[in-house]
Amino acid sequence: MNAPAHTLNRFLAEAKPSATYKVMDRVAARRAAGARIISLSAGEPDFDTPAHVCEAGIAAIRAGHTRYTQVAGLRALREAIAAKFQRENELDVDWRNTLVCSGGKQVIFNALAATLNEGDEVVVPAPYWVSYPEIVQLCGGKAITVTCGAESGFKLTPDALRASITPHTRWLILNSPSNPSGAVYSRAELQALAEVLLVHPQVLVLSDDIYEHLIFDGIEFFTLAQVEPRLRERVLTMNGVSKAYAMTGWRIGFGTGPSWLIEAMEKLQGQQTSGACTISQHAALAALTGPQDSIEQGRAVFQRRRDMVVELLNQAPGLHCEVPQGAFYVFASCEAWLGKTTRAGTKLNSDEDVVNALLDEANVATVHGSAFGLGPYIRIAYALDDASLRQACEAIKRFGQALAD
Structure with a gap:
């Protein structure tokens, strides 16, 4: 049950929940229902603490x-x-x-x-x-x-x-x-x-x-x-x-x-x-x-993953991403996908529609760029092992290939 508006701080009432955590909640729900999801939504390294x-x-x-x-x-x-x-x-x-x-x-x-x-x-x-x-x-x-x-x-x-x-x-x-x-x-x-x-x-x-x-x-x-x-x-x-x-x-x-x-x-x-x-x-x-060698090791891994993910995503028809200089995210334009229809019949009118369809139909979790103030993009976190990243990128590529006008 939603609280009456007057019971909340008005600044809190007007704020939005984190889009990233909303996606993570959806991923958890899908996994609990038995789906095998590759999540590219979380902004954290997949390495163990040194x-x-x-x-x-x-x-x-x-x-x-x-x-x-x-x-x-x-x-x-x-x-x-x-x-x-x-x-x-x-x-x-x-x-x-x-x-x-x-x-x-x-x-x-x-x-x-x-x-x-x-x-x-x-x-x-x-x-x-x-x-x-x-x-x-x-x-x-x-x-x-x-x-x-x-x-x-x-x-x-x-x-x-x-x-x-x-x-x-x-x-x-x-x-x-x-x-x-x-x-x-x-x-x-x-x-x-x-x-x-x-x-x-x-x-x-x-x-x-x-x-x-x-x-x-x-x-x-x-x-x-x-x-x-x-x-x-x-x-x-x-x-x-x-x-x-x-x-x-x-x-x-x-x-x-x-x-x-x-x-x-x-x-x-x-x-x-x-x-x-x-x-x-x-x-x-x-x-x-203490020892700082883990920093350079992690940086080298992320640079290699970046190169792989950018190359694979740019092979997906209608998807385009620039080469990021840092962090562990790719910000890919999905503008060419808007107005198209997925294999399951979903009309893509926004980047949030794209993100939802990727999760529901391709079992890949991303975050819509409009949540970061700029659409139509999708944010893909490549803080994941190489095999899972390659599998996710191939699923995104197949998703794009199946879109119909």
């Missing part, structure tokens, strides 16, 4: 590290996070200017909840991660989506940014490498955006770098605060251990930014979840300070 990281978690339990930590996180972990930002991103970070959260999503939520007032605007380039505009909505702000199509490499241009900023603009969200497109901003592209931002001192920037280590073809990674030091007092740089170290379920994200913002986020977290899981923090410490 053994030394798991052992650190086990050791923490055995040592009795099962109690609360400080709200902002273990000092040793915060020092390791500061060292990571110094070593990998050329950011002069003091451990006091870091915050440990229960996943990267909480870093984003804390930042926006701590700063947004009703009427404040947040510029969100589309395609975007599905949760960005919904978190803005939940925090009382207004997401201003800026369409960034294939012609711009799915990236925000300086002209588009300039046109989107108003006196009400409070934040810009940048995600590189991008979920869902895999786009990566170069140093020159970030510098061009920075020149626009320098003219608008009221605009804060949330740099979501969670896919930092999943970048291909020898492309170098840069983050905004590194490229333009004059913006450092306005940038929250967010990262975590989930993607680089295959630790999605450990739920550890972290960020660094100006002291006033980190303090406000800590204050909010102290009344919300308090410190992140103690055991997970000890494991994250081991991830950041």
Whole structure:
């Protein structure tokens, strides 16, 4: 039974549930009914967490590290996070200017909840991660989506940014490498955006770098605060251990930014979840300070999978995808499929229709691009073993071949 509208917070009432999790729920229901589904919907590595990281978690339990930590996180972990930002991103970070959260999503939520007032605007380039505009909505702000199509490499241009900023603009969200497109901003592209931002001192920037280590073809990674030091007092740089170290379920994200913002986020977290899981923090410490060879191994695997999936999908009639530069997603245009009818008689009027038909008729789960703010596309996560990926791509190809006008 649906709750009466007046019993819910109005910002929550107007927010949408995660499209990704809705697809995952459908997959679970189909599997429970006996169907064999290949899911290309989940955004998480299929590798095991590195053994030394798991052992650190086990050791923490055995040592009795099962109690609360400080709200902002273990000092040793915060020092390791500061060292990571110094070593990998050329950011002069003091451990006091870091915050440990229960996943990267909480870093984003804390930042926006701590700063947004009703009427404040947040510029969100589309395609975007599905949760960005919904978190803005939940925090009382207004997401201003800026369409960034294939012609711009799915990236925000300086002209588009300039046109989107108003006196009400409070934040810009940048995600590189991008979920869902895999786009990566170069140093020159970030510098061009920075020149626009320098003219608008009221605009804060949330740099979501969670896919930092999943970048291909020898492309170098840069983050905004590194490229333009004059913006450092306005940038929250967010990262975590989930993607680089295959630790999605450990739920550890972290960020660094100006002291006033980190303090406000800590204050909010102290009344919300308090410190992140103690055991997970000890494991994250081991991830950041221990052997790093698993990162390069995972990156090489994902690049090989990317090449295979792009090649196979571009063989499907009516489907087209650019070559992503990072992350582990392919963002494939299905525009040529709209208006056609599937073998089972389903008329495809939208990319969501395409996704539903692929699941129902081809037993392959994907996510519709319109949920990421740009359709008609489908997002395909290639975080799966090679055999399953090849089988899924062949099923998608047969699906496309069977479509009728």
